[in-house]
Amino acid sequence: MxxxxxxxxxxxxxxxxxxxxxxxxxxxxxxxxxxxxxxxxxxxxxxxxxxxxxxxxxxxxxxxxxxxxxxxxxxxxxxxxxxxxxxxxxxxxxxxxxxxxxxxxxxxxxxxxxxxxxxxAAEVAHTRTRICDTRKTTPGLRALEKHAVACGGGLNHRFGLDDAILIKDNHIAVAGGVRPALRAAKAAAGHLVKIEIEVDTLDQLAEVIAEGADVVMLDNMAPGMLAEAVAMVGGRMRTEASGGVDLTTVRAIAETGVDAISVGALTHSAxxxxxxxxxxxxxxx
CATH class of the missing domain: 3.90.1170.20 (Quinolinate phosphoribosyl transferase, N-terminal domain)
Incomplete structure (x- = not known):
């Protein structure tokens, strides 16, 4: 590589x-x-x-x-x-x-x-879930560190703020909620720009499903809630689990059926x- x-x-x-x-x-x-x-x-x-x-x-x-x-x-x-x-x-x-x-x-x-x-990656190899990195990289070394993640069998998340829309909890708070944030993002996004939104409750997830997005980030959900969230999504969009992930928990998270798990530790704690x-x-x- x-x-x-x-x-x-x-x-x-x-x-x-x-x-x-x-x-x-x-x-x-x-x-x-x-x-x-x-x-x-x-x-x-x-x-x-x-x-x-x-x-x-x-x-x-x-x-x-x-x-x-x-x-x-x-x-x-x-x-x-x-x-x-x-x-x-x-x-x-x-x-x-x-x-x-x-x-x-x-x-x-x-x-x-x-x-x-x-x-x-070895911990989740028996599932279809892929391990992804984050933007928690060493300043100036992001491209190299994301290359290293790929060498380890992981996938690269967005490289920076300019290559995908990722609506997080603070964006939702300032925008006035999940629906207003998604509607504004869709109105602004170019036709090749994907939109991901972070949720931490099933009620928020229901709003995302109703409004539509490319990816939903399921933040700090226990495996039981993650499995329920994946079932709610039903393949309408890609699912990403984030938060509370380490080598002792990643297997159980993957077994909920999420498409991807983002792990900041890959680059900030290796x-x-x-x-x-x-x-x-x-x-x-």
């Missing part, structure tokens, strides 16, 4: 390198390592998990020094065993070390998201997957 926009990727990785290299660059490597020294390194999985972020890691090395050769041994979306080699990096030793931390930060963070997403870089100075260096 490849990241879709190489221009966006380069901008994100470049910003991370600028942050890390600062005004003077890697003064440690410049002080300790001769400029002509070459090195070869391997990116290694220290723990088992799902790989994501390989393109970001490669970009970190290549943007630091175009002479670096990056050879991938695995692909985004692959499952990794502990101790498995992910890629080999070869080139000027100073540049390899200068890019190391940025490359590992992207790989560890994104692989952690993919690994957690894969765990959620532990980093431990990935390291093992380096060796070239014999000729």
């Amino acid at each position: 490849q990241f879709g926009n190489p221009l966006l990727l380069a901008d994100i990785v470049r910003a991370a390198l600028v942050e890390d290299l600062g005004r003077a660059g890697d003064i440690t490597s410049a002080a300790c390592i001769p400029a002509q020294r070459a090195a070869t390194a391997r990116l290694m999985a220290r723990k088992a998990g799902r790989l994501a972020g390989l393109a970001a890691a490669e970009a970190a090395f290549r943007l630091t020094d175009e002479r670096i050769r990056f050879t991938a041994h695995r692909h985004d979306g692959d499952d990794l065993a502990a101790g498995e080699a992910i890629a080999t990096v070869a080139g000027p030793a100073r540049a390899v070390l200068a890019a190391e931390r940025v490359a590992l930060n992207f790989l560890g963070r994104l692989s952690g998201i993919a690994t957690l997403t894969a765990a959620y 532990p980093v997957l431990d990935i390291g870089l093992d380096i060796a100075v070239d014999a000729a260096g």
Whole structure:
């Protein structure tokens, strides 16, 4: 699985390198390592998990020094065993070390998201329910983190406020209710824009069914109420469960028959997957 926009990727990785290299660059490597020294390194999985972020890691090395050769041994979306080699990096030793931390930060963070997403997806694999992400992402890294969710077997929810209408409880309160909010949204939406609305009671859901929407978000409902809500909808629109979701509850939520479950934890609480870089100075260096 490849990241879709190489221009966006380069901008994100470049910003991370600028942050890390600062005004003077890697003064440690410049002080300790001769400029002509070459090195070869391997990116290694220290723990088992799902790989994501390989393109970001490669970009970190290549943007630091175009002479670096990056050879991938695995692909985004692959499952990794502990101790498995992910890629080999070869080139000027100073540049390899200068890019190391940025490359590992992207790989560890994104692989952690993919690994957690894969765990959620496994819990619901016996159902037709799909796991979705949210907008609870690291500022500036949303596109990469949503790519990592896809690598883990999840689906991407909207990328931002501009690509779908999602009417939440605060919108409903300000608009004056479910029906006024939906009517206003339908009047404003383009013909390709979908409309989703959040409800937390069955009475609100009845209003949505009467008025019509593309998707209804069933917020913080217990499994019994969720099952009743799915039955009420009867396939008229897609159903999404949200709130109170973790690895201990997601199976029961999926078994209510909802189409999707959105999980903020995929991106805001995923532990980093431990990935390291093992380096060796070239014999000729």
